[in-house]
Amino acid sequence: MxxxxxxxxxxxxxxxxxxxxxxxxxxxxxxxxxxxxxxxxxxxxxxxxxxxxxxxxxxxxxxxxxxxxxxxxxxxxxxxxxxxxxxxxxxxxxxxxxxxxxxxxxxxxxxxxxxxxxxxxxxxxxxxxxxxxxxxxxxxxxxxxxxxxxxxxxxxxxxxxxxxxxxxxxxKLIPVDILEIFNKICSSKGTGAAELKNNICSGCKVKVSSMTIDNVKKQQRIVYCDNCGRIIYCNEKKSF
Incomplete structure (x- = not known):
């Protein structure tokens, strides 16, 4: 996983x-x-x-x-x-x-x-x-x-x-530094991760930048929303 x-x-x-x-x-x-x-x-x-x-x-x-x-x-x-x-x-x-x-x-x-x-x-x-x-x-x-x-x-x-x-x-499987960031975002935003749908962050409902989209496409380890700071991801079964 x-x-x-x-x-x-x-x-x-x-x-x-x-x-x-x-x-x-x-x-x-x-x-x-x-x-x-x-x-x-x-x-x-x-x-x-x-x-x-x-x-x-x-x-x-x-x-x-x-x-x-x-x-x-x-x-x-x-x-x-x-x-x-x-x-x-x-x-x-x-x-x-x-x-x-x-x-x-x-x-x-x-x-x-x-x-x-x-x-x-x-x-x-x-x-x-x-x-x-x-x-x-x-x-x-x-x-x-x-x-x-x-x-x-x-x-x-x-x-x-x-x-x-x-x-x-x-x-136990997640690096401490990443877990701390994730939990911090969860505490302030309610959720720490949001799905990217049609180039829009489902957490804040704002369109992200082309660079951010490109980073998500490249499946970088962690990508943050330009607007709300949530960790964004794309459902693997969906295309951009």
């Missing part, structure tokens, strides 16, 4: 490291995980709230149901007394009839209350089920995204490691 190709290989690996590093340090990934987790916690809180509401409704239902049963038992007692023990005592009959009517009215009120409690419970149960489905979806979305993006990040870390190792191995 020629010296120039070795420098280009180092540059390509540096570019790869930069791309992978951006992926590894992607704040959007962490932000998205936090957003989904926050949304999950909010919906979970709503779900727990529905459970508490349903539990309280069931307690109210039980109290109302017990009260209804007691009222019905008392109603039967009043009814029995009215038809079996009142005889012709009009005063007692009137008192029992009023008591009977009042108890019937109370039973009707409790019946309506129980009906409303059942309707509320049905509504809350439906809302709870919707929240359960949403929680399940959020949980799946969270882990799917985490696993997918986490895999990309792990792959990026592995590629970075391989590129770093490749750079170290290639640097």
């Amino acid at each position: 020629s010296l120039l190709k070795q420098l280009i290989e180092i540059q390509d690996n540096k570019k790869n490291i930069a791309v992978c590093n951006n992926l590894v340090s992607n704040h959007e990934y962490t932000g998205n995980l936090k957003r989904v987790k926050k949304e999950f916690d909010i919906e979970k809180s709503k779900f727990k709230s529905k459970e508490i509401e349903i539990s309280n409704l069931k307690k109210k239902y039980q109290v109302a149901s017990n009260s209804l049963n007691e009222d019905k038992e008392e109603l039967e007692k009043i009814k029995f007394e009215l038809y079996n023990n009142a005889g012709s005592d009009l005063k007692l009959i009137d008192a029992l009839q009023k008591k009977f009517n009042k108890k019937q009215e109370n039973i009707k009120i409790v019946d309506n209350e129980i009906l409303k409690l059942l309707e509320q419970e049905e509504k809350l149960s439906s809302e709870k089920e919707s929240l359960k489905i949403k929680l399940s979806k959020l949980k799946n979305d969270f882990y799917t995204y985490k696993n997918t993006e986490g895999s990309k990040i792990n792959d990026a870390r592995e590629k970075m490691k391989k590129s770093e190792e490749a750079i170290k191995e290639t640097e």
Whole structure:
């Protein structure tokens, strides 16, 4: 491998490291995980709230149901007394009839209350089920995204490691003085080498001199761009 190709290989690996590093340090990934987790916690809180509401409704239902049963038992007692023990005592009959009517009215009120409690419970149960489905979806979305993006990040870390190792191995083959020049250009320009296309440096987009082109044609060891100072090269498969 020629010296120039070795420098280009180092540059390509540096570019790869930069791309992978951006992926590894992607704040959007962490932000998205936090957003989904926050949304999950909010919906979970709503779900727990529905459970508490349903539990309280069931307690109210039980109290109302017990009260209804007691009222019905008392109603039967009043009814029995009215038809079996009142005889012709009009005063007692009137008192029992009023008591009977009042108890019937109370039973009707409790019946309506129980009906409303059942309707509320049905509504809350439906809302709870919707929240359960949403929680399940959020949980799946969270882990799917985490696993997918986490895999990309792990792959990026592995590629970075391989590129770093490749750079170290290639640097051992390059003379120290040339490597220092190349790294210095990379530090100031972002890239140290640029391809010459149609006599134009792809790094600075400026046409180079005829002398520089001639030096590249002669495949001199190192040729610099007249304008930006990058090391320029020509793809061997292309002509000037």
